[in-house]
Amino acid sequence: MRQMKTKALSKQTRNNLVTYGIVIAAYIAVEILMRAGMVSSLLKGLLVPLCIYVILAVSLNLTVGILGELSLGHAGFMCVGAFAGAIFSKCTMNAIPVAGLRFFLALLIGAAFAALAGILVGIPVLRLKGDYLAIVTLAFGEIIKNVINIIFLGRDSRGFHISLKDAFDLGLEPEGEVIIKGPQGITGTPNDSTFLIGILLILVTLFIVLNLIHSRTGRAIMSIRDNRIAAESVGINVTKYKLLAFTVSASLAGVAGVLYAHNLSTLAAQPKNFGYNMSIMILVFVVLGGIGNIRGSIIAAVVLTLLPEMLRSLNDYRMLIYAVVLIAVMIFSWSPKCREFRERYGLKRLLGSKKGAKEEV
Template identity: 65%
Template structure:
């Protein structure tokens, strides 16, 4: 037992170490003046993509359920945290304190939505669960687009029609302006805060996985009937994993939102493609492999968002132009190839034959 714990602690330390080493490398590159503006602009996205991938892997890899509504929880966390920031901008003048509170609010609101959605949804399995979570993400996005919220001396005013129907005083402030979203957001997100949030996310997820509750969650994934037969409360543990994953997605959304000056619920920001992109990170890094969910978003974004654009600047290559302009198509192809390689019976048979042969030769 102690050997297993020591091995787990070493593996977790390696995962934390990868994040810290990556942070130090970026800081050295920045300090020496070798960091371009395009790479600098990717530092905070690296952080929230890792947070989103790790949190989704808790549901997909550890719980064993397919969720396509992760962008919805990200959206909830983003808008609730920014709404708090705008309301408290003149009350809490310390930007760090205000941002920390906004992060906590974003996480809590997203977790509450995770519980509310999870209670009815987690009774479903497989494709049905995926379809319902996908619908949830789209519903959240569309609700935010028709929401108008204003603030004056009488308090908050809500409407789902337009700003005129808010009935505010002339000097009132419109905070959420329907499809136009929220404007004038303080850019409180920093790379240092992002890395700290990544480490906190890893700590929460890894501690949960290696705890008694985590082993119960994994037993549900492996065999639900056997788990129920030994007295494990399946609904409780599935809801736990789902709500923790949603809360962490809310943190990723808050970090994302505070890196923008204007936040709107567009399909590009919180639509179906965002959920699929996060799922691609999980699959590419390895389903259930938390360290892979740290590495995959960074690798994919470096390759497709940075190196390909750099190569394009050196020469007009039509292939590079196609890959850069059709990133989601590349993600889809990568997802299909990885799934076929991982789950196709022929590929499983081939891998077993090859690795078994190599193991015999080494022996």
């Protein structure tokens, strides 16, 4: 009976299970190697960032690949999540001593705030399409970053104080503490992020995204992507589904943000981490992994995050090589000639003809 059921699983479900399997297998493999002491400190330090980038790439793929809108403000939502989560953790550090519970709540709060930002940004932005949408999301991403940069938030016995000018303006009591120090951001957030939590969050993200894609809602979203007029004509509420996909994507980015905020003890909204550079970097993961291909996003995010670190031995040339690799991959995966070549001599075909060859790869 059980076997029957497994066989009866649709191709799609099996495909999804493989995606989960890859993540779990990667986790187990890394865990085993870590126990065996074969993992370098560099890689240990990279494990949580890898999870963060995978979540970001998967969540952006929902907007770019499934909804079909080019969003360049993903880092902005990550930023909202990061700050919301970090403020919560910092304020409740003494009130909730259990790290796991506090972090779980921080994740929920980060996701909620990012979702709220997603709705607020989404309402005006999703009326646009194509390049215009890309430009406006880019602008919103920058606005979020800059707004956070001017906020000063302090806390003392009388409650919270907020100022847009400087820390003196807060008028704190002597024992009060400044939580957000404008451009200096938040320092001293607890380091609660672990690889296990990261992997669990990847699985949750995958679960949400994959189920959304393959649900009735997902089909509606994809129909908007493929032909908006046709979708509208069969009675699909375009605004609702667009906003839904956009918000889910934003809140998942917020989760990644919380993970980011609790990985390092310092959090500041700088162009480097929450600016458009980051948004574009996430987009690069999505594009190189294949738009609409969730598994591809995971692999691309992992490879492209590891690459510059693995190239450290090349010193000054590493950024150059990194760029060359990006261009090469882009050409290899998208140029028509290369695709033809891959179809003819690709791994898939080789595997199809010679099963034994796979093991050697």
